[in-house]
Amino acid sequence: MTISLSFGRLLAAASTLAFVATGASVPAAAQTAQGMAADAKPAPQQDMVDPSLPTQLPRTAVPHRYTIDIVPNAQALTFGGSVRIALDIVKPTDTLVLNAADLAMDSVTLYGPDGKWRTAKVALNADAQTASFDFGERMPKGAYLLDIVYTGKIGTQANGLFALDYQDPDGTERRGLFTQFEAPDARRFVPSWDEPDYKAVFDLSATVPADQMALSNMPVKTSEDVGNGLRRVTFGSSPIMSSYLLFFGLGDFERINRQVAGTDVGIVMSKGKTDQGQYALDSASAILPFFNDYFGTPYPLPKLDNIAGPGQSQFFGAMENWGAIFTFERILLNDPSISSEGDRQRIFSVAAHEMAHQWFGDLVTMAWWDDLWLNEGFASWMENKTTATLHPEWGADIDRVGAREAAMGLDSYASTHPIVQTIRTVEQTNQAFDAITYSKGESVIAMLESYAGADVWRKGVQDYVKAHQYQNTRTDDLWNAVEAAGATDLTQIAHQFTLQPGVPLIQVASAQCKAGNTAITLRQGEFSADRRDAVLAKPQSWNVPVLAATIGGQTVDAVTQGATTSMTVPGCGPVLVNAGQAGYYRTLYAAPQLAALAENFAGLAPIDQYGLLNDNMALAYTGYQPMGPALDLVAAIPANANPKVLGEGLGVWSGLYDLFDDEPAVQAQVGRIIQQRYAPVLGRLGLSVRDGEAAADTLLRPALISVLGSTDLKSVTAERTRLLAALAKNPKALDGPLKTTWLGLIARDADAADWQTLQGLARKAGGFTERSALYGALGGTKDPVLAARALDLAITNEPGATIGAAIISSVSRNNPELALDFALAHPADIDRIVDNSAQSRYVARLAAGSDDPATIEKLEAYAKANLGEEARKPVDQTIAIIQSRLERRQRIMDQARQWIMANAG
Structure with a gap:
């Protein structure tokens, strides 16, 4: 789910x-x-x-x-x-x-x-x-x-x-x-x-x-x-x-299977695709014994199938039906003509998520939808833990921090909700499947496991499963089991993070070296994206588990108590708070402290580099600190950094490049920064996947091609031109792990002839994954005239019943106002092509990238005309995000422009 x-x-x-x-x-x-x-x-x-x-x-x-x-x-x-x-x-x-x-x-x-x-x-x-x-x-x-x-x-x-x-x-x-x-x-x-x-x-x-x-x-x-x-x-x-x-x-299905730990494990797919299911079968075969061992209760059914469905949904990608997991084939089957390294990792992680549910959700089920997070947050955490254990080379620890950032991105607005929330209607139930339930749930569990200790946490989970198998539970049943296993005072911390919304803010008020140790004072507050002054005056309070260390030094822990908390950290030098990034909170440093961390950035572990970057960009965007110090951190990323850290920096520069779309001179400066820093990285990796290369490099390449292509890097634009010409002659010219990357780049800058070529290929595509990718690409064009053609196409029978909604979503990436206006003008078509469980969030999501104040009025009118009070949450969240972005846009541009002009070569 x-x-x-x-x-x-x-x-x-x-x-x-x-x-x-x-x-x-x-x-x-x-x-x-x-x-x-x-x-x-x-x-x-x-x-x-x-x-x-x-x-x-x-x-x-x-x-x-x-x-x-x-x-x-x-x-x-x-x-x-x-x-x-x-x-x-x-x-x-x-x-x-x-x-x-x-x-x-x-x-x-x-x-x-x-x-x-x-x-x-x-x-x-x-x-x-x-x-x-x-x-x-x-x-x-x-x-x-x-x-x-x-x-x-x-x-x-x-x-x-x-x-x-x-x-x-x-x-x-x-x-x-x-x-x-x-x-x-x-x-x-x-x-x-x-x-x-x-x-x-x-x-x-x-x-x-x-x-x-x-x-x-x-x-x-x-x-x-x-x-x-x-x-x-x-x-x-x-x-x-x-x-x-x-x-x-x-x-008309086929099934491949294998006996694993006494269970008949199978992958079911449409006929002729058994080779594409082998990777999923191998993944499930590795995951099941790990879960049997971790949970201490063997999987209880005689078989465990994962069934591929040739379609897609605007609501979900897979579902944990007990013994018969359903997964849309684009995230279950490994098609060598189009599947990327990211796709293969997603096959594994989605399987781990849904298989974790066989215990957390199926064997033991939340009593009511208020506690949905007991299913989804835990499965998300277990998905990450399984990936980190069985595939450490994939960097799942950094992905866990990415999930935390997704949660904080929603949780820092007034329109957020607690992890454990009040559900009373069908519509509220459908809306509960969001980043708070999944990603904040995952992040809080990661923090609590760190607080309890991995062995104590696991013992508590095993006791919980044994005590409540085939029954229903509430959140406190889990806390009680982990406390009984030895995690003293865990329930108090857990209640604060699950029963109240919001993001703690830990400010490093002082840091002084004394006798070979560093004494630090932490001041606790609350981080908010849209109520900074209000929460500064009256913040919520948490008992926050904190891990801190000087760079290269021993990590020490404490739990914040009241407004200020003192810690003594071994060693002298720059202090990193939230070392290891297990905590669910933002950390605000004084300017000299942050400058020292920037100077020593290369000495931090990749996970801390990633967390520090995200913290400080969020703090800068929301006005807790200027943009300059945060951009200094981004500029400190070394050329040989972990590929996921490099990718995070690339994302920051790409966002700034788009921000200055109406200021060509500044945008050109940002483009030069991107090319100076990242063209050599792409040159080292090459434009094609190489045998034996690290998985993280394979994942970084598509982002490099896409962003550098947007800045008109000659090597990328030349390859785009070559591939487009080859594609017009041979529909298989793009086949391989970079197919969707090049399709996206071709479509984004397409003229009418290019767009027509892609549509012709989409009409002839046989497999659903390829068909979906081609039609989705048609919507990704920047040209509003072509985007309008894609919208008209979306509600015809040509793409297929489940692809039309994805085309409209694709249009919203570059033309959000156009996509929203189209959806509002065609309510009957939206009702037909979007799952009824997803419609209010679907419309809200189309508008999320808009910078037009008029969008807020349109969303308000839509909600007033179509949604009850209990169904407004996705719209309210989108409105809050747009309002905040509009309010801070000029400040961000002014501060970023100042840094760019001072630092661009």
Whole structure:
């Protein structure tokens, strides 16, 4: 956490006939509730009816087992379904209320302890996404069977049961079916208690074309021929789990697999791509034993698949369905014609993230969406830890600091929210999947692990998993387990960082050498991107774990207490606070202290160089210090620095180059700085990937080509011209790991003829990843006339159902106002091509790069007309970012210009 019988309401009777004709069973009334309880119902979980938890359903009944039968009709984009739910009524009631969305109920009956069947009067509430079943009499507590026959829709965006269209390598048109249920979309597949606390066992059967592969969480248990080219597949019973983890897939698939630590590990993809799945299989095979060992609880299911979907979403890239992870193929398959080193590393890291969820999220699940971060923050942290352990050469420690910066970029605005947040509506749930939940969650866990010690932290995690497996938890359950393992006072620190929003600011108020040690005084405040004066007057308070060291010296730790904290650091010399970059806070140095760090920059570890750069650029942009000292740090990056540090510096200069787009003379000066510092680096690396080179160099090259190309470096522009000419003759001329890099550069500076060439190639592209890259490139043009053509193209059928939204997003990178205006003018098209779970954030994201004050008014009008108060958060965050950028733009330009003129050669 990334689809020729009609089953419509007017053919309700034909729905039942279809079940009979295809061999799918209509629920039988003969089995007693007592019998079901004996052979199918697990013991209730202790926390499954917890009245203190939020809920959108009345706490009157608890489901224990769903026996689901579906008959999908992929061509008609409809399906028929039946479900038998074994449940307990725990509070006398005459009505049962379940979640249901876009489902039509054909019949609803209830069998009770008295041996009678009752027929329900059905009321659907589309806004609440519920179905109410009124049985006309009060039913006492006890065990019941609820039978429902229903019909549903197969969508073309990733919500519920959905279809993805694609082409085989030989050009044959295909359609695959998949499901996406997180957060609240299992209700589009089966009427259910679709909340995480209502864990149950799921038995799934499906009547499907006999020549296609059907997939679910568990292996196939039985498969029987039912005639007419169909077969009925029944999967093994799932473990007790939350509804959003259920999965179903169907299509012309192939599977490669391997036995790993007693588990059948597989990669599933469309036919003809098995070679592309081998890298993902190798990755999963390495990750699973590591997780078995780290968590101290072996993976409990017999198989673990990762299923490739040929599409994309504006909401997610992969989903941790238990035993049946779903991942869009562009981040699962390794296609040598287009996959880069970054793509391959992403395949590994996304797999690590989703596999971590098999324990943190699936085996142990948050009780309510308030604690979503328990799933996502932990999986993000585990993803990074796994990468750092199994692939230390990739520099995952620096990537962890990058994730922290992404979180602080959002967390420093007044529109932020705590990690543990209040969720009460479907829309709030969808919006909870953001950088605070993922990246701040990851960063805070990294800090707490550092505070507790790696061994104590791991022991606490293992105890937590063992104590709560197959159950639901809240955040404090994790803190209690880690404290019990030996992390004294961890809960107090954890509460401050998870229950209140914002970013601490640690100011190094003084630093004096005394008897071979350095005495420092730290003053604590709060860092803000849009309320600096307000938080200076009344900052929030945290107990912040701090690690500090002189350069090359021993690291010491302390936890801040109150407004000031004193530390004694061994050695004399420049002091680095947040050594190792585990802390979630900004550090502000006095000018002489920062100058000393700049002079000794080459002596810092790469992770500290990276963290120091990011801290000081953020402090300069927000006005806590001038731009000059921060740019001195960027200028201090040595030519032989870690490639990720070099890339961070390159990003700063590139941002300044774009900032002075309306001042050609200053922009030319910045361009000269970029070329003087980075052309030699590209010259050393070369324009092509070399056998045996370091992975970090391979990752740096695309950024160098893109940025130096924007400054018109002759070697890059000449290669662009050569490749474009070759591409016009040979569609495979760009094939290889730099394909998307050169496509982006070609498209960015394209004229009408170039753009037409790219469109022609996009139309002929076969594989989804290549097709998506080519159409996305069309939107990346700087020319507003061509960008407008890309927007018009996005809402046609040409790109495909899931690519159009990505084209509009691509336009927003260079023409944000154009993209926003287009989206606001075409609401029906946006509704059609963007997942309904992502629409408000999608529109807000289009505008995020705008420097036009009028954009704020447009966003306000959009929110007022289309969004409730609970759905405004993405728009409010974008407005805050634009406002702050506009307010500080002139100051930044003036200070940066002054430095550039004084330092440009």
